[in-house]
Amino acid sequence: MTYVYPVVSRRAGGVSVGINLNPNNACNWRCIYCQVPDLKRGGPPPIDLNRLANELRDLLNWLYVGDYLDRHVPPEARRVVDIAFSGNGEPTSAAEFPQAVELVGRVLDELVLPAPPRLRLITNGSLLDRAAVRHGIALLGQRDGEVWFKVDAAGATAMRRINGVGYQPATVLRRLETCGKLCPTWVQTCVFALDGQAPDEAAQGAFVELIGMAAGHLAGVHLYGLARPSMQPEAARLKALPQNWLENLARRIDKETGLTVRVSP
Numbered sequence: 001m002t003y004v005y006p007v008v009s010r011r012a013g014g015v016s017v018g019i020n021l022n023p024n025n026a027c028n029w030r031c032i033y034c035q036v037p038d039l040k041r042g043g044p045p046p047i048d049l050n051r052l053a054n055e056l057r058d059l060l061n062w063l064y065v066g067d068y069l070d071r072h073v074p075p076e077a078r079r080v081v082d083i084a085f086s087g088n089g090e091p092t093s094a095a096e097f098p099q100a101v102e103l104v105g106r107v108l109d110e111l112v113l114p115a116p117p118r119l120r121l122i123t124n125g126s127l128l129d130r131a132a133v134r135h136g137i138a139l140l141g142q143r144d145g146e147v148w149f150k151v152d153a154a155g156a157t158a159m160r161r162i163n164g165v166g167y168q169p170a171t172v173l174r175r176l177e178t179c180g181k182l183c184p185t186w187v188q189t190c191v192f193a194l195d196g197q198a199p200d201e202a203a204q205g206a207f208v209e210l211i212g213m214a215a216g217h218l219a220g221v222h223l224y225g226l227a228r229p230s231m232q233p234e235a236a237r238l239k240a241l242p243q244n245w246l247e248n249l250a251r252r253i254d255k256e257t258g259l260t261v262r263v264s265p
């Protein structure tokens with residue numbers, strides 16, 4: 001399949017149906033922990049929406065009616081937890097993103113599943129200033145969907161080191177607030193040691209301050225470690241942090257912002 005794939009998701013606790021709107025492995029960011037092989041900068045080619053719909057119908061039939069779960073999924077994860085726009089690049093960079101959200105909703109309506117999976121968008125949030133992207137996210141909100149919005153560091157310099165792009169905190173804050181008003185939004189944050197150094201006190205403080213300013217528009221924060229190896233040239237410079245490091249940061253975020261924090265080391 002070109003656009004649709006099943007994955008047993010540690011973070012989501014079951015099978016996640018991924019929708020990949022970036023089959024050319026192109027993203028507008030270049031995160032040093034990114035798991036996409038042959039990642040390049042750029043956007044996706046035009047999306048064939050008919051093909052996407054057919055692939056999604058086929059995969060959902062295989063999951064709900066066929067034997068995919070029995071044959072390929074461990075017993076504890078035999079459930080479909082979500083349909084996630086989460087591919088090999090930034091999903092909202094596809095011009096057809098809002099149409100793709102509509103289409104996924106239509107396919108779900110047609111199939112009348114016993115427990116329809118939740119729709120999710122995994123995004124770096126950088127294109128929230130586009131009306132079409134806001135429209136797509138509003139459609140997700142109307143369907144009780146959820147956004148996971150990547151914020152790995154606060155401040156242009158710190159961001160550039162990790163994500164290959166740098167925005168001022170005020171810009172990220174504006175986009176987070178916009179997103180949170182359209183659809184329930186979780187911040188997702190990848191935490192790791194770079195060149196043997198965990199994020200220092202100043203980096204942690206700036207991050208918690210930024211999240212705290214957006215807290216009124218957020219559902220929570222998801223801290224996660226290096227689940228799978230980076231496919232980028234910096235891979236050897238990254239190291240997973242111990243679980244208690246992540247849990248300490250989670251407690252601090254909870255204490256200073258009042259937000260729910262989930263940890264996946």
Ligand code: SF4
Nearest residue numbers: 027029030031034089
């Ligand atoms: S935003 Fe996502 S797809 Fe893009 S480079 Fe970062 S981790 Fe990879």
